[in-house]
């Protein structure tokens with residue numbers, strides 16, 4: 001018998017469990033894996049540091065900052081290096097720096113004159129209030145070239161997604177808001193800037209910044225798991241959640257050949273949508289079907305370590321994104337040791353390539369040797385890699401990131417109803433308000449508030465009955 005069972009020890013489940021425990025409740029966490037952290041996992045390999053999933057937290061992230069401060073991890077934090085100056089994009093088969101300041105964006109020769117002229121017409125485009133795909137929205141407001149060379153690579157970089165399938169409201173809600181409120185993205189952006197009196201969008205200590213930790217992002221789940229020692233059960237796969245006696249739930253937990261039912265007052269399902277669908281089928285078929293509709297194409301991470309003089313490119317940026325129109329075999333390459341010095345031993349550099357996603361799902365499933373060869377080939381052609389890597393390691397996520405389509409909002413409404421229909425059951429994870437770790441932590445914090453309200457109401461009822 002447990003008061004609260006949290007299923008999943010990724011960043012969503014660990015954050016929720018930590019806060020529930022800190023609130024004075026009894027919490028038990030089950031995860032089928034051999035390590036806490038889920039898609040946040042760091043590994044040292046021959047002096048290199050590989051991230052198997054998330055590489056950076058995007059600040060400002062007040063909820064993440066509070067969590068980190070509470071765990072005393074502030075001293076471990078590492079801001080992305082100023083050496084990562086440029087954002088590169090492949091155009092016409094070459095890696096080129098993308099202009100980022102608005103005026104440079106407009107004046108630079110990166111875009112054709114026709115594309116720049118088309119940008120000027122954006123304020124004249126009619127507003128569309130309903131949701132649409134990222135591709136339809138961008139083509140309508142900015143034209144095909146902005147779709148091909150800005151939004152498509154961004155969708156690949158953030159969601160490993162295809163702009164023809166992703167919802168603009170779910171993936172870039174701020175753009176949809178500007179469209180709705182100002183009738184134009186460009187005029188809306190100028191108006192917001194003027195309102196801020198020319199100050200940058202975010203300033204001061206909460207400045208928009210990427211960060212990680214000295215030993216990688218895995219530091220965060222490791223530290224959360226340490227605080228929950230004795231309450232986390234790894235290698236325990238949850239197979240089903242069902243209604244038990246009274247208002248309780250029963251949870252079927254399997255370890256190896258042995259399975260047992262455990263009772264709980266409350267259950268927090270902190271799993272990716274496809275995994276949540278599997279365990280909720282017996283409780284609510286409709287919810288399980290809704291969760292199963294969210295696609296998660298496979299995504300592979302290929303980590304490559306080179307001697308510094310094996311790469312001709314200065315690697316003076318975040319990395320390079322590949323627009324689909326360029327027909328490359330990777331979605332992007334992160335310059336990991338530029339972003340966070342110390343990710344490679346002296347005289348070496350570390351690169352991380354992402355393969356597959358919604359664009360080329362079949363490539364993510366290649367054999368690790370083929371993945372390494374494919375990624376190195378891209379490094380050779382695009383970054384002047386003229387010697388093989390000294391380290392090559394890959395990780396395939398068979399179910400990569402959730403892809404919110406244009407029907408995602410209706411889907412979330414259906415999922416929100418589950419908590420009122422099954423009081424005491426809570427869903428959290430990266431399919432609600434965004435895939436970033438920042439969004440996962442914020443979502444988990446909001447879920448914990450609902451859990452606490454539920455437990456308080458339950459305690460008050462029990463007191464009245466006594």
Ligand SMILES: Cc1cc2nc3c(=O)[nH]c(=O)nc-3n(C[C@H](O)[C@H](O)[C@H](O)COP(=O)(O)OP(=O)(O)OC[C@H]3O[C@@H](n4cnc5c(N)ncnc54)[C@H](O)[C@@H]3O)c2cc1C
Nearest residue numbers: 008010011012031032038039053054055056238430436437
């Ligand atoms: C390649 C890649 C790169 C990324 N890069 C970034 C980045 O740079 N920045 C960023 O902010 N975000 C990034 N993300 C996104 C971010 O990492 C994820 O959205 C986030 O970590 C998801 O956390 P979660 O806890 O919701 O789910 P997960 O991390 O998937 O955790 C779910 C846990 O549930 C467990 N589980 C599954 N089924 C069961 C079951 N039946 N019983 C028990 N346990 C179960 C799993 O073992 C896992 O530990 C990236 C993701 C990927 C895949």
